[in-house]
Amino acid sequence: xxxxxxxxxxxxxxxxxxxxxxxxxxxxxxxxxxxxxxxxxxxxxxxxxxxxxxxxxxxxxxxxxxxxxxxxxxxxxxxxxxxxxxxxxxxxxxxxxxxxxxxxxxxxxxxxxxxxxxxxxxxxxxxxxxxxxxxxxxxxxxxxxxxxxxxxxxxxxxxxxxx
Amino acid sequence: xxxxxxxxxxxxxxxxxxxxxxxxxxxxxxxxxxxxxxxxxxxxxxxxxxxxxxxxxxxxxxxxxxxxxxxxxxxxxxxxxxxxxxxxxxxxxxxxxxxxxxxxxxxxxxxxxxxxxxxxxxxxxxxxxxxxxxxxxxxxxxxxxxxxxxxxxxxxxxxxxxxxxxxxxxxxxxxxxxxxxxxxxxxxxxxxxxxxxxxxxxxxxxxxxxxxxxxxxxxxxxxxxxxxxxxxxxxxxxxxxxxxxxxxxxxxxxxxxxxxxxxxxxxxxxxxxxxxxxxxxxxxxxxxxxxxxxxxxxxxxxxxxxxxxxxxxxxxxxxxxxxxxxxxxxxxxxxxxxxxxxxxxxxxx
Numbered sequence: 466x467x468x469x470x471x472x473x474x475x476x477x478x479x480x481x482x483x484x485x486x487x488x489x490x491x492x493x494x495x496x497x498x499x500x501x502x503x504x505x506x507x508x509x510x511x512x513x514x515x516x517x518x519x520x521x522x523x524x525x526x527x528x529x530x531x532x533x534x535x536x537x538x539x540x541x542x543x544x545x546x547x548x549x550x551x552x553x554x555x556x557x558x559x560x561x562x563x564x565x566x567x568x569x570x571x572x573x574x575x576x577x578x579x580x581x582x583x584x585x586x587x588x589x590x591x592x593x594x595x596x597x598x599x600x601x602x603x604x605x606x607x608x609x610x611x612x613x614x615x616x617x618x619x620x621x622x623x624x625x626x627x628x
Numbered sequence: 629x630x631x632x633x634x635x636x637x638x639x640x641x642x643x644x645x646x647x648x649x650x651x652x653x654x655x656x657x658x659x660x661x662x663x664x665x666x667x668x669x670x671x672x673x674x675x676x677x678x679x680x681x682x683x684x685x686x687x688x689x690x691x692x693x694x695x696x697x698x699x700x701x702x703x704x705x706x707x708x709x710x711x712x713x714x715x716x717x718x719x720x721x722x723x724x725x726x727x728x729x730x731x732x733x734x735x736x737x738x739x740x741x742x743x744x745x746x747x748x749x750x751x752x753x754x755x756x757x758x759x760x761x762x763x764x765x766x767x768x769x770x771x772x773x774x775x776x777x778x779x780x781x782x783x784x785x786x787x788x789x790x791x792x793x794x795x796x797x798x799x800x801x802x803x804x805x806x807x808x809x810x811x812x813x814x815x816x817x818x819x820x821x822x823x824x825x826x827x828x829x830x831x832x833x834x835x836x837x838x839x840x841x842x843x844x845x846x847x848x849x850x851x852x853x854x855x856x857x858x859x860x861x862x863x864x865x866x867x868x869x870x871x872x873x874x875x876x877x878x879x880x881x882x883x884x885x886x887x888x889x890x891x892x893x894x895x896x897x898x899x900x901x902x903x904x905x906x907x908x909x910x911x912x913x914x915x916x917x918x919x920x921x922x923x924x925x926x927x928x929x930x931x932x933x934x935x936x937x938x939x940x941x942x943x944x945x946x947x948x949x950x951x952x953x954x955x956x957x958x959x960x961x962x963x964x965x966x967x968x969x970x971x972x973x974x975x976x977x
Contacts, residue, residue, distance in 0.1 A: 470938070477688045477937040487692045 502552040502567040505545055507585040509594070511564040514538040521559035524549045534595050535602045541591050545583040547573065633917065634751050637662070662754040666743045670736075673891055674884040677928065678705040681887075684932040709884075715876035723873065724781040731778030732874065732881035738771040739888035746895045747822050749905045749917030760821035761813065764896060765806055768851075771889065772798040775860070778882075779870030790869025793943070794860045797850060800950040801857075805847035807958035811840040811965040812900050825904030832903035839961045841901045843954055848893040849934055850950070852886065856938035859946060894927035902927070 488495055497503075514531045526549050530542035556565050575581050637658065644654040679694065679702060686693030694701035719725055745760040747753040757763055772794055779791020813819060815836060816827040834841045850857040861869035871882045898904060902923045905916035941949070 473937045474933060477933060480690055481684075481687045483690055485687070485692050486690045489692070 497569045497571075501569050501571070502554050504547075504568050504570040504573060505550070505556075505583070506566050506568045507543055507545070508564045508566075509540065509543075509586060509590050511562045512540050512543070513562055513564075514540045515561065517559040517561065518556035518565055521555040523553065523555065524551060526550045527556060527565075532591075534598050537598050539591060539594050539598065540586055543585040545585060546581070547583055548578075548581045631751075632915070633749065659754070663740075663744060666746075666754060667740060670740060670743060670888050670891065671884070674887040675705045675709070677887040677890065678708070678883070680928070681932055681935075684929065685936045688933075688936045709880055712880040713877050717876045717878055718873075720783060720873050722783045724783065727777055727781035728873070729878075731774055731781060731870075732878040734774045735771065735778075735881055735885040736888065738767050738774070739885060739892050741767045742892055743895070745821055746892075747825055747899060747904060747920075749915065749920055752905075752917055753822055756822055757820070759819045761809060761819045761824070761900075764821075765802075765809070768889075768892060769798065769802055771885070775870050775882075778874070782870065782873040784873050786866040786868075786872045787870050790860050790866050790872070793866075794853070794870060797853070797857065797859060797946065797950075800947055801847045801850035801954070804843050804950065804954035804958045805851060807955065807962060808837075808840040808843035808847065809900060810958075810962050811837045814962065814965050814969055821899050821904075825899060825906065828903040829906055832901065832906075834901040834903075837901065837961070837965065839957065840965075841897070843958050843961065844897060844901065845930070847950075847954060848897060849931060850946075852889045852893055852931070854886075854890070854931060855935040856941050857946060858935075858940060859943055862940055890928055890931055891924065894924045894931070897927050898923040 514529065516529060519525075519527045519529050526546050528542060528544040528546070529540065531538045532541045533539070552567065554567060557563075557567055573581075640661065641654060641658055644657060645651075649657075682704070683693040683701075694704035697704045697707045719728060742764050744754045745757050745763055747756075775794045776791040779787040779789075779794065782788075812824065812833050815833065816824050818824060818827075853860045859865070861871060866872075871879055874882060898920060904923075905920040907914060907916070907919050911919075
């Protein structure tokens with residue numbers, strides 16, 4: 466009996482001087498595995514509004530709304546209701562342009578329930594995109610007009626014939 | 629450094645005498661100051677020991693322990709006590725209100741009263757009583773009554789069971805504790821604690837009474853209700869024993885009193901077995917009171933080491949171990965010590 470008691474004391478004293486295993490969390494962090502799925506990230510400019518992620522999601526977490534500006538789809542809403550997400554990564558796999566991706570951020574707690582839902586698309590982003598499309602369209606139109614004028618100059622007869 | 633506190637006391641005495649106070653008044657004021665200093669020491673050391681316990685337990689479990697509040701987490705206990713003070717004191721409807729509230733008030737009394745005879749260093753004893761050891765044992769066992777009283781007054785089955793366990797355990801382990809001390813008393817022939825320390829100038833009694841020390845150590849752990857003998861507040865069995873119904877500062881008082889008792893048992897072990905304030909290996913340049921406190925804290929570390937190593941024993945094992953092993957062993961120790969002393973005397977003289 467006494468032998469076991471002394472052995473026990475030896476073990477605890479040995480541990481006393483051993484390095485400590487504690488990871489002091491907010492300052493120190495353990496490395497996360499490569500395939501870790503944390504908070505999703507959305508790249509607005511990459512998204513082509515193909516709806517693949519919406520269809521891939523088993524829980525219908527993603528709400529995607531679009532608007533057509535000048536024959537081009539613009540994403541006006543991309544809501545990720547995270548409380549229902551099961552982090553399966555199917556949306557990430559489905560996306561052809563890598564527009565949605567899971568980051569390694571696992572601190573998902575929020576003080577208020579509405580804050581859980583992530584609204585990726587901000588109105589100013591939509592405005593910027595629309596402006597970009599219009600500008601591109603205008604430039605294209607201008608370029609086409611210039612091209613047409615050039616053609617007209619080179620071949621006025623053809624232009625007259627056409628009109 | 630050696631005579632720091634002694635000089636402080638004599639300086640205070642001469643100051644009061646020069647102020648024209650009569651001798652009795654000077655003595656009274658000085659005694660009051662000494663006891664006040666002891667009270668401050670107990671409270672600070674209780675605070676420190678909670679922190680030390682948490683650190684020691686953490687280190688023995690490969691953890692770090694408290695390190696956030698204050699430098700190295702030193703203010704953790706202060707913050708905890710502050711929290712407990714600010715909490716509501718809940719009194720159960722069916723409890724005996726007066727006794728219930730009296731418990732935490734009185735629990736600090738026995739340790740404080742006993743510290744009055746503890747020799748903290750050379751000539752550093754508040755009251756040099758000629759029956760110091762007897763006084764220590766008599767007053768220290770009073771805390772049993774107070775804990776039992778709180779358990780009874782709570783009017784809760786767990787508290788009552790805990791209270792009964794306190795009585796059973798204390799009475800069973802008081803026996804070997806006292807009998808293990810008798811060996812030392814046979815050797816010195818005195819109950820005065822300063823005299824006992826003076827008798828250990830050449831050899832500490834741990835070397836003359838190893839069995840006595842071992843029995844004292846085990847019984848001391850049981851007396852302070854610490855693991856592996858913490859049946860009184862065995863959380864998995866009876867929640868928190870007699871302290872179940874206490875909240876806020878009431879609980880904090882019991883909590884701190886537990887550590888005061890640990891200090892007490894360690895002080896006693898240092899005095900009786902570890903040579904008190906005598907310096908080992910002739911290292912006399914370190915003041916005697918530092919040596920004393922050093923030994924006390926080594927003893928306390930030993931108690932903490934036990935606590936974080938051993939699992940709790942069962943009630944019947946506890947009683948069997950106390951009555952069938954420790955008591956016979958301590959009686960045998962007295963017998964051997966007596967014969968040894970008789971032989972020594974007949975050969976020498």
